[in-house]
Amino acid sequence: MKKNKKSKAEASRRNFIKTSAAAAAGFMIVPRHVLGGTGFTAPSDKLVIAGIGVGGKGESDLLSFYESGKAEIAYLCDVDDRRAANSVKRFPKAKYYKDFREMLEKEHKHIDAVSVSGPDHNHAIHALPAMQLGKHVYVQKPLTHDVYEARVLTEAAKKYKVVTQMGNQGASGDGVRIMREWFDAGLIGDVHTIYGWTDRPVWPQGIPWPAQKAEIPKELDWDLWLGTAPYKEYIDKLVPFNWRGWWDYGTGALGDMGCHIMEAPFSILGLQYVKDVQASVGTVYVDEFKRGYFPESCPPSSSAVLTFPKTDKTSGDVKIHWMDGGIQPARPEELGANEVFGDGGNGILFIGTKGKMMAGTYAENPRLLPTSLTEQHQLPVKYERVPGSASGHYAQWVEACIAGYGNKEVSAPFEISGPLTEALLMANLAIRGSGLRVENRYPGRNLKLLWDNEAMKVTNFDDVNQFVKRQYRAGWELVK
Template sequence: MKEIALSRRAFLAATTTSTLIAGATRAYAINTASVIPRKLSPNEKLNIASIGVGGMGAGDVKGCSGENIVALCDVDAKQAEESFYRHPDAKKYKDFRKMLEEMDKEIDAVTVSTPDHMHAPAAYMAMHLGKHVRVQKPLTQTIAEARLLAKTAREKGVVNAMGNQGHSGDGIRELCEMVWAGAIGQVKESHTWTNRPIWPQGIADPLPPAPVPESLDWDLWLGPAPVREYGDGYAPFKWRGWWDFGCGAIGDMACHIMDPVFWALKLYEAPSYTVEVVEQEGMSKQTFPNKSVIKYEFPARGDMEAVTVYWYDGGLLPKRPEGVPEDEKLADGDNGSLFIGTDGILTTGTYGGDSRLLPAARMKDYKKPDPTIERIPGENPYLHWINACKNGTVASSDFSYAGPLTEVANMGNVALLAGVGQKLEFDVASMKITNNEAANQYLTKPYRAGWDFMKF
């Protein structure tokens, strides 16, 4: 099929009258000019439709199961078996476009728990129909998509959230309060690492063709991605390692592990920053590298001085700071972050929990600051989003925050595509790499004909 590459200008253009998402056999045309979310009282139950209901999607359906689950959509009936069984009265679909068109008036909110490459098309269509949305992390596969979803959510007035559950925890809030109270002085460096990938990467060629399982609609699974033959090892989980479908290790975990860094260091206030690949091993045109180290440099933000942020994956780790005994665990071990300040060292876990000064002796007489950040009841992101949908409040990790976080994370992948030795200067407001024009192509991607949802 013909692919249509979307320019940054086209991708960010506002759609004012209608959106058309074309399928192979028919077009789904939606008038979105005056669609607004349905008003609900706190005592009403939301009518929720879920897109992608196997694996993590099954957990997201469970998280919302106190509401009315009215529709379930998945391209793989086998993966969806548990959710289908638990909600026998929900209408079942393979194509989310058909579900949203047919059940438009019956749906208040939508969860999106598909592979990364489907997040933006599904969430964009749902929001244009006036549906509240909760989208799994990373919010999107590209920088342009993240910017678009944040813009669309704001314009449509829908409640929105990304599924990085740690952002709703008490731990990340305690960490921010420690940093902001000056527990380690000015933070000059941070180091974040993960044991991902725990799936194959560093693969040079597409997988050998194999019969498509009877339960799977492979063409719908591909969605906006370029056509390729089915192979054992893409769906349902290992897609994360492939450029066409996922975002690699950084896409899987940065919206969790870099979230404490992003929030505590107020990286969202930076008007620009640089990103470069320090090292990588095994990257190909098909898949992400087996391991990498990525370096970001952020200028001063308010009363915070300039800071250098490092990302490590594939088992690579930062150097243990001087003065920290070997028997003291850093973060959670395989995943976590270090903050290096002018007056000490702080470490935190995958989701911002168990934050502590290093060496451990420094915690003996340390008193954590009084809380200044609102706590999420029960640390439950699902209920917080559901209540926000009913009350018209802002949900935890809404797109105005999650969009920029996803952009910072995925700029690491842009740097990988630009190549080792290319230090990219990114201007946030213009969404442009200012020192390497060719690298701007990696801020967006081509869309398969029939899925080029911003063309219209």
């Protein structure tokens, strides 16, 4: 039975690739603004969107696009009918599919843009074919599961000239723009060190894969949900949320929250690709004599230090210290004993040669330190605010898609969110390498991983390079 399902999946994948290639060769997706020249009003001023993964965050994304007043939610795709139920009710005129390949094959001529919001391990396999068909894409964070995939999508955005946006809405918020204005005004001097932290995970991590398999819910197509991941028997409570703690599907606390917290340093300092990274991880209690680490599962807590090369906005390298699992850096001396650090559970702290500034998740509630300085430095607006702030992240992308590639700015295009995602996934290489067991040893612990950005490989610990570009399940390869 498994072999038959696998053969069908492979045949479906080959047919999809062949059909998509023929379609891409047979017609050109022309941006609407080109059709009639300057001042052209499209026959429809609404962006026709297809959603892949339409439950939970995918549902709220689609609703936010729709509420812009400029989007039509025309197609819905989800492997789990239970998760899709609300979106199906909310958008009754939208046609529903379970297999994204079938949807793109049959409907690509009627779709302008695609919103991707499934598990991390399938982001790239959902987004790239849409981009190859000339569709604008909105992809939830983290952009991809692997470093290689992030590079592929970043390059594809330029190659296929489509409007892209990653779902880290804080990039459109006022907070990051205020902090950028403070930095540009020289209020904290040259930034050399940054701390970012989160109280996540709020799902199980640091546990063994359950031995007890469970019955697959009748509404869930388990094979489609697995997608690129190795075949395993279904386990209880993995879907819809706890997959985040397993390396085959998720990217841990760093992948989940890092994009929201570390976006600000990228925007403010112009950071790109890391040059080296090191990490340490928490272990779990096994019995009274032993503490353990389960390599299939992300660790219960971790810390990482990432080094970024000098940019035109810094005088030298910049180090970002990441902490998760509830670990936080030492409170700055300038912060009052009872003042909230970050937003309590999450935060970011910039340390410069003249001062410090901090904020919470999404760079919200930015403050100079000591916080009394914040009110003293009300600077003129230098960077245009996005209407609606973080909530305007969705309408911004919709309007940019309607305007056409290169005609309207977005806050989190893949040219920014691609390198950001790569940096986070590089830290995950060090985190994952720390728990990699080789001949009863853990040779990846206490190492600084050196990164060759052009070759896309770690040069001093080859064992972790298997995770830069993982092995895809047969029939689910990412085809550039």
